[in-house]
Amino acid sequence: MSAADSVEAPAQGRLRFWATLVGLLMTTALASLDNFIINPALPLIVSEFGGLERLSWVMTAFxxxxTATMPLYGKFSDIYGRRALFTVSITFFLLGSLLCGLASSMLQLILFRAVQGLGAGGVQVLAMTTMGDIVSPRERPRYQGLFNLTNLLAGIAGPVVGGAVTQYWGWRWVFYINLPIGTLALAVLWFVLPRRLAHRREHVIDFPGIALLVVGTVSFLLLLGALEGTRAVSVWEMAALALACVGAFTLLIWQERRSAEPILAVGMLANPVFARTVLSSAMIGLAFFGSSVYLPLFFQMVGGLSTAQSGLMLLPHVIAGTAVSLIGGQIIARTGRYKTPIVGGMALLACGFFCLAAVTRLELGLPAWIVSCMMMGAGGGLCMPNLMVALQNTVPREDLGLGTSSMQFCNQLAAVAGVGIAGLILSQQIRANALAWFPGERVEEVVSQGAVLARALGPEGLSRLAQVYENAFLVNFAMGGGLTVLAALVATRIPQIRLSERIGGGPAPARTPEAPVAAR
Structure with missing residues (x-):
């Protein structure tokens, strides 16, 4: 590795570096925007195609x-290069977008959303992996905040753009709008990324691992949907899904431990930095997304806010997270120490959970809610991006895609599980509390149609409904805070290793006074 490799931009020049960064941010925006832009179009899609009972599959298929293809893109990018896999992923995404816009039935739309998902699985994984190729771990925190900012802007603009596009151009254009953005991003990355990896070597594809990964992931997500009640299935079907999920993942772990070319980085769990960052990151994803998704419902049912107002209440949450991510990245780049911000961010996130529960119980009002949400956002923004920095700092360069995609795969499963489990617990708590306040025949209405019911109740009934939801959400926040505390305890055991100034991943430095690996 030459001396030129230690600077924050690669040897081929800063212009190429910034062009690559812009291309990566464009692909990130493409994937993030698609998560939000489609929601305003769903009612029109149902009105044209019918099939309301299949609507959830529009999101589930994607x-x-x-999720199932995330580890595949990471591993194959280590074999065939980032440019080749970016080409495959963006092409699949754009093809799926085009076909979704041309769909003539709900079944076609569901199938084409799956095609779109085949590409989306690679976009975020390859963006983070390529950042590891072009920026040293020491400088990488400076740029992580840009990706958070991109996701923030996509989250804010997505529903607005989706609503406007649907109203003036029709719902098909929420898919067509991806085509120019994706084509431009692909063109930029095609010209700036190298054709091959410098460390390219002969590989053997782990086909049994791929098959087990797909079976395990699909059965896990289908089982989660069945538990949430989004799909009507029998007890026998749920048992079969559970057996398939546990069996496939058990065999996958066995297969990956013996495979010379694993799809999932099971062997890297022997590295304490890798194991503890993946575990703590998954726990944070479980807690953070499991609670954040339901915050608008909390503000509506407990605070009495409108749909628009509850959406605005999320702005302090995401703005604080982005701002702290940018500031924290600068601090880590200067000090070279990631452990304190990670643990501190988790502590701040846990405080946000507990404060939100406390101010709700004490009825301290809207300003206290906003401060609590800002604490949650700031804590998440400080710890989550830097867990990836810590992990990539210890992964060998030739396995950078494998390590990165394995962590993101675990995060994705944890986030989806967090949303599903939190929703299940929330509905059970609402049902249990409603039995004490409402007649038995209205309990299910309270659980499934609380927002509609609120508009029909008088002041006394509305107060009871708010109390039911408040008690349920207090359990949700307490569980989120407790899980975050456990994640912080795991993170305190992450070894503090000096951030490398070499571009690309690399093995952990030796145990020297300059690069100790003992936990601090």
């Missing part, structure tokens, strides 16, 4: 395909 999620199944994207």
């Amino acid at each position: 999620m199944l395909a994207s």
Whole structure:
């Protein structure tokens, strides 16, 4: 590795570096925007195609395909290069977008969303992996905040753009709008990324591992949907899904431990940095997304806010997270120490959970809610991006895609599980609390149609409904805070290793006074 490799931009020049960064941010925006832009179009899609009972599959098919392919893109990019896999992933995404816009039935739309998901699985994984190729771990935190900012802007603009496009151009254009953005991003990355990896070597594809990964992921997500009640299945079907999920993942772990070319980085769990960052990151994803998704419902049912107002209440949450991510990245780049910000961010996130529960119980009002949400956002923004920095700092360069995609795959499963489990617990708590406040025949209405019911109740009934939801959410926040505390305890055992100034991944430095690996 030459001296030129230690600077924050690669040897081929800063212009190429910034062009690559812009291309990566464009692909990130493409994937993030698609998560939000489609929601305003769903009612029109149902009105044209019918099939309301299949509507959830429009999202489920996308999620199944994207989650199952994440590790594949990471591993194959280590074999065939980032440019080749970016070409495959963006092409699949654009093809799926085009076909979704041309769909003539709900079944076609579901199938084409799966095609779109086959591409989306690679976009975020390859963006983070390529950052590891072009920026040293020491400088990488400076740029992580840009990806958070991109996701923030996509989250804010997505529903607005989706609503406007649907109203003036029709719902098909929420898919067509991906075509120019994706084509431009692909063109930029095609010209700036190298054709091959410098460390390219002969590989053997782990086909049994791929098959087990797909079976395990699909059965896990289908089982989660069945538990949430989004799919009507029998007890026998649920048992079969559970057996397939446990069996496939058990065999996958066995297969990956013996495979010379694993699809999932099971062997890297022997590295304490890798194992503890993946575990703590998954726990944070479980807690953070499991609670954040339901915050608008909390503000509506407990705070009495409108749909628009509850959406605005999320702005302090995401703005604080982005701002702290940018500031924290600068601090880590200067000090070279990632452990304190990671643990501190988790502590701040846990405080946000507990404060939100406390101020709700004490009825301290809207300003206290906003401060609590800002604490949650700031804590998540400080710890989550830097867990990836810590992991990539210890992964060998030739396995950078494998390590990165394995972590993101675990995060995705944890986030989806967090949303599903939190929703299940929330509905059970609402049902249990409603039995004490409402007649038995209205309990299911309270659980499934609380927002509609609120508009029909008088002041006394509305107060009871708010109390039911408040008690349920207090359990949700307490569980989120407790899980975050456990994640912080795991993170305190992450070894503090000096951030490398070499571009690309690399093995952990030796145990020297300059690069100790003992936990601090």
